[in-house]
Amino acid sequence: MTPPHKDEEERWSQLQMNMMEMILKHLTIADHIRVGAVCKSWWSTTSTIDFLPDSRAPWLVVSPSSPDPRRWSLCPISNGRRSLGMEMPEKFQSQWCCGSSKGWLTFSHNPPEVFLGSEARLLNPITGATLDISPCSHHIDKSIISTSPLATDCLFITLGHRFLEPYKSVTVHKLRHHTFKTLEIDDEPMDIMFHHGRLYVLTDSAKIKVYMFKPRRKALVIPIPFPNRGEGDRHSSSFQGRLVGSDGDVFVVYYNTEPRSELQQLKVFKVRKWGLWLRAVKVNSLGGRTFFIGDFSEGVSVSNMKSSLESELIKSNCIYYRRSVKDNLRRYCMQTGRTFQVAGLEVADDLLGWFTPMSRTD
Numbered sequence: 001m002t003p004p005h006k007d008e009e010e011r012w013s014q015l016q017m018n019m020m021e022m023i024l025k026h027l028t029i030a031d032h033i034r035v036g037a038v039c040k041s042w043w044s045t046t047s048t049i050d051f052l053p054d055s056r057a058p059w060l061v062v063s064p065s066s067p068d069p070r071r072w073s074l075c076p077i078s079n080g081r082r083s084l085g086m087e088m089p090e091k092f093q094s095q096w097c098c099g100s101s102k103g104w105l106t107f108s109h110n111p112p113e114v115f116l117g118s119e120a121r122l123l124n125p126i127t128g129a130t131l132d133i134s135p136c137s138h139h140i141d142k143s144i145i146s147t148s149p150l151a152t153d154c155l156f157i158t159l160g161h162r163f164l165e166p167y168k169s170v171t172v173h174k175l176r177h178h179t180f181k182t183l184e185i186d187d188e189p190m191d192i193m194f195h196h197g198r199l200y201v202l203t204d205s206a207k208i209k210v211y212m213f214k215p216r217r218k219a220l221v222i223p224i225p226f227p228n229r230g231e232g233d234r235h236s237s238s239f240q241g242r243l244v245g246s247d248g249d250v251f252v253v254y255y256n257t258e259p260r261s262e263l264q265q266l267k268v269f270k271v272r273k274w275g276l277w278l279r280a281v282k283v284n285s286l287g288g289r290t291f292f293i294g295d296f297s298e299g300v301s302v303s304n305m306k307s308s309l310e311s312e313l314i315k316s317n318c319i320y321y322r323r324s325v326k327d328n329l330r331r332y333c334m335q336t337g338r339t340f341q342v343a344g345l346e347v348a349d350d351l352l353g354w355f356t357p358m359s360r361t362d
């Protein structure tokens with residue numbers, strides 16, 4: 001193919017923004033990123049255009065759980081099937097992805113020079129930016145960030161195991177000051193989420209512990225009215241709980257993880273303000289939202305999902321999850337109370353999370 005003439009290149013670089021916006025709305029996110037790499041003018045233009053509408057489903061973060069070597073990929077969903085969007089840089093491929101939060105991924109590994117701990121690194125796959133985290137004191141099962149790690153007040157929060165300790169713990173890292181503190185939690189934490197300036201920790205005794213850091217650190221406890229649970233009893237090991245934030249709301253999703261059980265028993269609770277207090281109440285509708293729950297990622301909430309007969313992922317008032325690594329993706333419909341396996345999207349035996357791309361300016 002004959003290279004374009006210099007005058008032709010200049011004409012493309014001077015394409016008006018409204019024309020660029022019309023073109024970009026018809027492209028996938030991966031193609032949008034490639035467009036920004038063409039020239040400085042297009043990079044500047046694409047950086048100012050919001051190409052991530054709320055109606056778009058998040059990407060899958062996937063890697064075969066075996067055999068080695070591991071290959072991490074970001075995969076958009078199209079017509080109920082996944083397509084390759086981009087692979088992670090080579091230096092991250094052998095590491096463990098343990099977080100997907102606010103447009104950034106967390107990878108960790110255990111170098112021999114870090115005794116009884118691990119090292120972590122944040123990656124923004126859209127921009128390629130990375131940020132090293134000071135050595136962590138435990139093996140990370142899940143990590144989240146409070147805001148962009150480029151901000152001065154960003155908190156890096158981990159859920160994981162300390163060496164030779166059977167129970168999980170939550171540690172809060174202040175990235176700017178290179179300090180960390182492990183929170184004192186009576187029950188074992190099950191999930192973590194940072195939402196609207198507060199850290200939510202879901203415990204295995206069906207309670208949410210809420211931490212506020214400004215103007216001073218304080219905490220409150222929200223009990224969840226989970227059935228068949230005696231006072232002081234730990235949450236049944238056959239259930240998993242996940243936190244999901246949506247606008248100003250906080251939800252808790254419980255689902256059965258027992259592979260031999262046909263009973264779904266998926267229940268959703270919403271944290272509501274009750275006078276001066278917060279309480280969790282059971283709900284039977286997501287208000288048109290769609291929830292995506294992964295193994296190591298933040299729970300993702302998407303509003304105004306457009307209905308489509310072509311894709312099982314484009315359905316509102318549904319929750320997408322799986323019970324174990326051996327399971328395929330499931331879709332639970334809040335209106336009917338029924339669960340379906342997502343056809344055509346095979347993820348059994350894959351390590352699985354969800355990723356919500358942010359714009360280049362985030």
